[in-house]
Each structure stands twice: as C-alpha cells, then as structure tokens.
Amino acid sequence: MEDVHRAGVPGLFAEVRDGDQVWRGAAGVADVDTGRPVDAGMRHRVGSITKTFTAAAVLQQVESGRIGLDTPIGRYLPKLVPGERGDAITVRMLIDHTSGLAEYLPYAYPSLKAFPDLARTGPQSLDDHRLTRFDPVELIGMGVTAPAFGPPGGVPGLYSNTNYLLLGELLAQVTGTTAERYITRNVIERAGLRDTGFPAGPHVDGPHSKLYEAWFGMIDPPRDYSVFDMSWVGPSASLISTVSDLNRFFGKLLAGEIVGPSSLAQMRRTVPVISQEGRTIDYGLGLYPMEEPGRSTFWGHGGTVWGGGALAVIRADGKRQLAVAVNTQRWNRLDSSGRPQPHPIDDALATLHRVAMYG
Template identity: 80%
Template sequence: MDFGQLDAALDAVHRAGVPGVFAEVRAGDQVWRGAAGVADTGTGRPVSAGMRHRVGSVTKTFTAAAVLRQVERGRIGLDTPIGHYLPKLVPGERGRVITVRMLIDHTSGLAEYLPYAYPSLKAFPDLAATRPDSLDEHRFTRFDPVELIAMGVGAPAVGPPGVYSNTNYLLLGQLLGHVTGGRAEECITRDVIDRAGLRDTTFPAGTHVEEPHSKLYESWFGMIDPPRDYSVFDMSWVGPAASLISTVSDLNRFYELLLAGEIVSPASLAEMRRTVRIVSQEGKLIDYGLGLHPVESTEFWGHGGTVWGGGTLAAARADGTRQFAIAVNAQRWNRLDESGRPQPHPIDGALAALQRLAMSCDTVTNR
C-alpha cells in the first residue's frame, strides 16, 4: 500500500464535503502525512498536516492517564468512592457508591451537564428539538467547573448500562487538583504531555488556537447553513474532558508510548484496557475502558473527539506497529430525517474508508 492510496482516500473525504482534512499514519519508522482542502473557506488558505487542532474528547485519554499516574503514587484509589475525596461535589449515597473507576469508564450514572449549561440543547438527545443558538451565546462564557458538575450531579441519574458523560471527567479534573494541590491541567501537562515529549500539545490559555490552525465549521445537523466558524471559543465548558489542543503527529506519538506502557505502568495500562459496555453520545452501545476504547477491534486502541466545528480520531495498534490520527474541520454535517435521526452522508463513508486504510496498510512511503 503506497502513499498514493492514502492521498486518494484523504481527498475523497474533502470531496464528500469536509472543507479540510489532515492526517498522519505511522508504520514502524515510516511516516505518511497528508492534507486536503482548505483551512479557511473565505480565503482558500489550505490545510496542512502540521496544524494545531482542538481534539475534543481525545483529551479524556490524557486525563485518565494522569489519574492512573496518581494511582501509582498511592494518592488515588481506583476503587475508592469519589465522596472520600470530594464529598461536597458528590454528596450523600452517590458519593459513597460512585468510585473513581466508575468516573473514568462512565459507569457512574451521572448525567451529562451540557444540555443544562446550553439552554438551546436542553432537549438532547432529541436532536430535532434542539437549536444551536447557545453556541453563539456562550462563545466567550467562562464556566465554573464546579457549577457544571452540580448540573450533572443534580440531574436525574442515567443508565444502566453506563452512559458517556463529560460530568465524570470534570470531576476527575477536580480530583487531580485535590490530590496534587494544583490545577488539573498542570498535572496532566507535567505527568502526561511532558512525559511523552509532546511539543505541540497544550491546554488553551484563552479563546484562540495559536497558529497554524484551521477554522472550525459547525453545521448542527443543517440548522446552521452555511456552517459557522467556532474556532474562537472559550473551552471552559469542557476543561479536562475535551479542551486539549494538539497535532496529528503528537497524538500518534502519545498513543504509541501509552500502548507501549511508557506513560503509565503496564499494570495501569491493563486497567485502562479493561472494558465495559456503555452508551455513547450517539446513543450506540460501545466498549469503553479507562479513557481508552478499542477502535474497530482490540488490535487498535484510542479515542475520538469533537468540539464545535471540529473532529479527531487517533489510535494505535497494541503491538506498536502502527498509529494513525485524522482531523477534520467540520462537524455534525448530517441532516435529520423525519424521525429526528441523522441521515447518512457521503462524508461518513469516506471517513470510514480512510480509517480502514490507515489501519490496514502494510507499507507507507515517506512524503
């Protein structure tokens, strides 16, 4: 498999309707990088494979790894109730029942806070009854994570089975701050990002992404037409759950080292790869570990992520022979059918084909 096939698959994603897409595939010491389309639909500025990107919930793997590092130091117990550490944030019986592990693998039963923080999304998961108005209303809102957690904790419990919820990871951020005496972002940077030697991975200091980066075009299921740029945004609405900025190269390095047992210990990595069944944000049953999940099969492990206008998927083969990371500068391009469900779109098939090729190619040629 040569790089021409990967180039063609990448171009197909762009032709299907994504303004810009970029990716990197590694196989041993060989690397392919590609980009297709534009970073700015107004100026025609092209995307490049080295662009920095908001990677969304890929952040969760970093946060989970930081928690496991504290477990290794004896500061956190995986099966200790969260109420032991944060009794004011998760009070009463739930604080005594919900463990740290249950936060990391989304089996806590704590609801997603987002529909409460963004009023126009209150009807979620009934997509047809939502509106994107709150995205503009909260573009520059500085959210207090404790207030967001209170929304999730105060909402009716969800599951079983476990249900994917950002409330869990905001709580993990507070837990890291509690046991280290600093901000969660500082702990994650020191124990995970710096440990992995990632040069272009940071938490946002403000509302902008440092250059070079792409604009991010959100459609909200056809309700924003034409798609609107949300690359300038205050990411306090997700914090340690989904606010990280990175590159496809850094993500490949991170997952390669993580799956090799060089970020957390082999014992911790084994815990991360113990999966349970949960319901994803898309309403699908998936296998999920501790901030990590199998991608297509248990040969590859990684995480996907979305923000307003952007998406990312990164994974590594467990034997260390291959890694891939794909980034797009559009999101929620599917329109809804009469029942309110997202309709299939050519982008979905093109992305799936690119992912399959990235996972299966035996040889890649340096560009």
Template identity: 85%
Template sequence: MKNPLDSAALNAAIEHVHRAGMPGLFAEVRDGDQVWRGAAGVADVSTGRPVTADMRHRVGSITKTFTAAAVLQQVESGRIGLDTPVGRYLPELVPGERGDAITVRMLLNHTSGLAEYLPYAYPSLKAFPVLAETSPQSLDDHRFTRFDPVDLIGMGVSAPPVGTPGGAPGVYSNTNYLLLVQLLEQATGTTAERCITRNVIERAGLRDTGLPTGTHIDGPHSQLYESWFGMIDPPRDYSVYDMSWVGPSASLTSTVADLNRFYAALLAGKIVRPSSLEEMRRTVPVVSQEGRVIEYGLGLHPMEGPGQGTFWGHGGTVWGGGALAMTRADGRRQMAVAVNMQRWNGLDSAGRPQPHPIDGALAAFYQVAMYG
C-alpha cells in the same frame, strides 16, 4: 501482520473525504518506521487557505485519555484509590449515598450514572438527544462565557441519573471527567492543566500539545465549522471559543503527529505502568453520545479490524472540529486524523441524522489507514 503504507491509496482516500463535503482534513499514519502525512481541502472557506498536516487542532475528548493517564499515575503513587468512593475525596460535589456508591473507576469508565451537564449549560440543546427540538443558539450565546467547573458538575449531579453506579451499560458523560479534574487538583495540590502538562504531555515528549486557557488556538490551525445537523447553513466558524465548557477534560489542542506519539508512548508503558495500562484496557459497555453501545475502558476504547488485531485510542469533537487517534495494541500501526467540520448530517422527518457521503468516505479512509 505488516501492512506497508500505500501512499497513493491514502492520498486518494483523504481527498475523497474532502470531495464528499468536508471542508478540510489532515492525518498522519505510521507503520513502524514508515510515516505518511496528508491533507486535503481548505482551512478557511472564505480565503481558500489550504489545510496542512502539521496544523494544531482542538481534539475534544481525546483529552480524556490524557486525564485518565494522569489519574492512574496518582493511583500508582497511592494518592488516589481506583475503587475508592469519590465521596471520600469530593463530598461537597457528590454528596450522600451517591458519593459512597460511585468510585473513581466508575468516573473513568462512565458507569457512574451521572448525567451529562451540557444540555443544562446550553439551554437551546435542552431537548438533546431529540435533535429536531434543539437549536444552535446557545453555541453563539456562550462563545465567550467563562464557566465555573463546579457549577457544571452541579448541573450534572443534580440532573436525573442516567443509570445506577456500576450498572451496565454505562452512559458517556462529561460530568465524570470534570469530577476527575477536580480530583486531580485535590490529589496534586496544583491545577489539572499543570499536572497533565508536566506528567503526561512532557513525559510523552509532545511539543505541539497543550491545554490553552484562552479562547484562541496557538500556532497554525484551521477554522472550525459547525453545521449542527444542517441548522447552521452555511456552517459557522467556532475556532475562537472559550473552552471552559469542558475544561481540562476535553480542551486539548494537539497535532496528528503528537497524538500518534502520545498513544505510542502510552501503549508502550512509558506514561503509566503496565498494570495501569491493563486497567485502562478493561472495558465495559457504554452508550456513546451518538447513542451507540461501545466498549470503553479507562479513557480508552478499542476498535477491531478483521484479522488485524485491536486498535486502542479515542475520538473527540468540539464545536466545529473533530479528531480520532487509534493505535494497534502492538504499537506498530497508528492513525490520527483531524476534521474541520462537525455534525454535517441533516435530519430526516423523524429527527434522526441522515447518512451523508462524508460518513462513508471517512470510514473508507479509516479502513485504508488502519488496515492497509
């Protein structure tokens, strides 16, 4: 079903998100050959510099789709087995019975039962998900910390398990994807950054997408404002940050145009074979970082609209920034949006995030962008 782009409605919807409290955001929506790009608000609250739709942005866990695609390519070549125990490849990182029980597929779809390492790497977040007992102090303490991925994996593997291997629902954990990064490096004999760049980013023809290893975002970009549930007031800029805390599992920088280009190529079977894409779209229930149960495949998750078909993509957050990219299964309708503030919800007396006008405004924008 065709939904032609309504530029006036999209312009009004993106402006409404800014007026609801988002400093700045930008997006690209595509319907076949029609393209709308828009932006609202500022990239720098101190100078008033406006955001523009061509800016580069840290896209967080959207990187996981790129990582998963690179792993599936190695499955296709026979270097990695999708249902092979990870202990066969990385016995020193996932030793013993767990290494025998956790497969590569379980890492990809977050059903490994391995805990999230972040609360252990960032001590002031130790009480997560009890948000009221957390503090943003560690975000500043580790702005320029160069983490060793093996140390981070060790934190997640040695933490109490969050489930049994292959059990449902799974629990979303960055530990899974740091292990996949190590697996990629072992299988290819090169760095994961080089592997993903050569085999995924360049294959998709992306010119403004990369995995920077420094602390800065290359090219025109927005500052990134973190609120940490109202505990940082006013929100603080974390756009300069050492991204080794997530490495090539969530450190990608991209543009909204490149994100749409990537997901169009992926869903058209140009990055992995159709059989691999079918595996990527086989979903299981997974508890998200927000505590909601979502359907999750291999580095992809679906969003359903009323009578409009299934959209596939991923969302991502970093300190201060967020993005969401979704493409309809037929590849025709696409949306990619980037925002420059995170965790804007304050906490109620019970420590739960309170509704914020930004939430409703973003949902309304997604509705117009994806469904017309």
C-alpha cells in the same frame, strides 16, 4: 483523503505511522473564504481525546497511592458528590462512564436542552456562549443534580463529561495544583509533546484551521467556531494538539512510558457504554477499541468540538498508528424522527480509517 474532502469536509489532515515509516497528508482548505489550504502540521482542538490524557494522569496518582481506583469519590470530594451516591460511585466508575451521572451539557447550553433529542435542539447557544467562562464546579453541579441515567456501576453506562470534570477536581484535590497543570507536567511533557496544551483563552495559538459547525443542517452554511472558550469542558475535552503529537502520545502510552503495565491493563478493561450518538460502545479507562472482524484491534479515542473532530488510534502491538483531524462536525441532516441521516462523508471517512489502519 481527497475523497473525504469531495464528500463535504472543507479540510482534513492526518499522520499514519507504520513501524519507522511516517506518512503525513492533507486535503482541502482551512478557510473556505480565502482558500487557505490545510497542512498536516496544523494545531487542532482534539475534543474528548483529552480524556485519555486525564485518565492517564489519574492512574499515575493511583500508582503513587494517592488515589484508590475503587475508592468512592465521596471520600475525596464529599461536597461535589454528597450522600449515598458519593459513597457508591468509585473513581473507576468516573473514568469508564459507569457512574450513572447525567451529562451537564444540556443544562449549560439552554438551546441544547433536548440533547440528545437532536430534533428539539438548536444552535443559538453556541453563539451566545462563545466567550462564556464556565465554572467547573457549577457544571458538575448541573450533572450531579440532574436525573441520574442509572445506578452507580450499572451497565451500560452513559458517556458523560460530568465524570471527567469530577476527575479534574480530584486531580486538583490530591496534587495541590490544577488538573491542567498536572497533566501538562506529568503527561504531556513526559511524552515529549511540543505542540500540545490546554488553551489559555478562546483562541488556538499557532497555525490552525477554522472550524465549521453545521449542527445537523440547522447552521447553513456551516459557521466558524474556532474562537471559543473551552472552559465548558476543561480537562474533559479542551486540549489542542497536532496529529504528530497524538501519535507520539499514544505510542508512548501503549509502550508503558506514561503509566505502568498494570495501569495500562486496567485501561483496556472495557464495559458497554452508550455514546453521545446513542450507540453502545466498549469503553475502558480513557481508551476504547476499534476493530473489524478478523483484523487487528486498535486502541485510542475520538473527539469532537464545535466545528471540529479528531481520531487517534494505535494497533495493539504499537506498530501501526493513525491520527486524523477534520474541520467540520454534525454534517448529517435529521430525518422526521430526529435521527441523523447517512451522508457521503460517513462512508468516505470510514474508508480513510480502514485504509490507514489496515493498509
């Protein structure tokens, strides 16, 4: 962890579990101006790890019979996904990102219009929208009306937050409450998580780090975006948690205490999906595998927000876990073609992950 800090991450913290043994550690600072240190108990924006919580909530409703996993989304939300696409896109396709729906992000943040053509994006929208309260239905409309990535069910799919905002509206439709309230009562509280929740406003309550966004070297020095209205991602990526809570959640999930064994098996059925970084990954229903050749498979999810990132993974047998949080993002500068260049942080983080996962 000290190597990751020396490579350029202001601060990071982690928890590793191996059976009954628990290790927690931190390196670096939570505030580069004051030198306040990071601590392994800090609360942190965990980004798209939220998707695992949302997927689990939807699968609970599948188990109760209120949602059909292979039922067209148009049966539930005909106004949001109308016509032929509403008839062709199933709930499963939303969860595993094979709906073909575009990402709404470039349309919500004007200076990110060229995303993921990173060389033609700019960070100004991040400042402009720090306190903007977005309407999820409007965001969904941006993604649904944008040019489709591909046909419903086509592979590879495209990792798109539009899918999970739709799942949030689906949960609201069938449960009669907001997705955030349902997930809190039936996923977060069921797992016994004490420091995890959706933000009530733009601030992170409790001890936390500042979050330093570099936007590929275009923000230099990196700027703090820890105060930010997360309505732009909602049940797709707005959760706040701790590394201990993340490990507890994934432990409960793989033990079958959040969803049943058949749902867990569905979560681990993967398809190829193109990530926001342009890489092809195997993606299940809110879970994806991480593994090295000849070594055990881990399941989990990563997440990024403006200025922060997190990763939580658990070995397939449930006996080894890692959750780690960093307080900077997009540290790679771009080459002349707009592709991120290698950075020492990449290798240092990869080494940390490998040692924490495999010993």
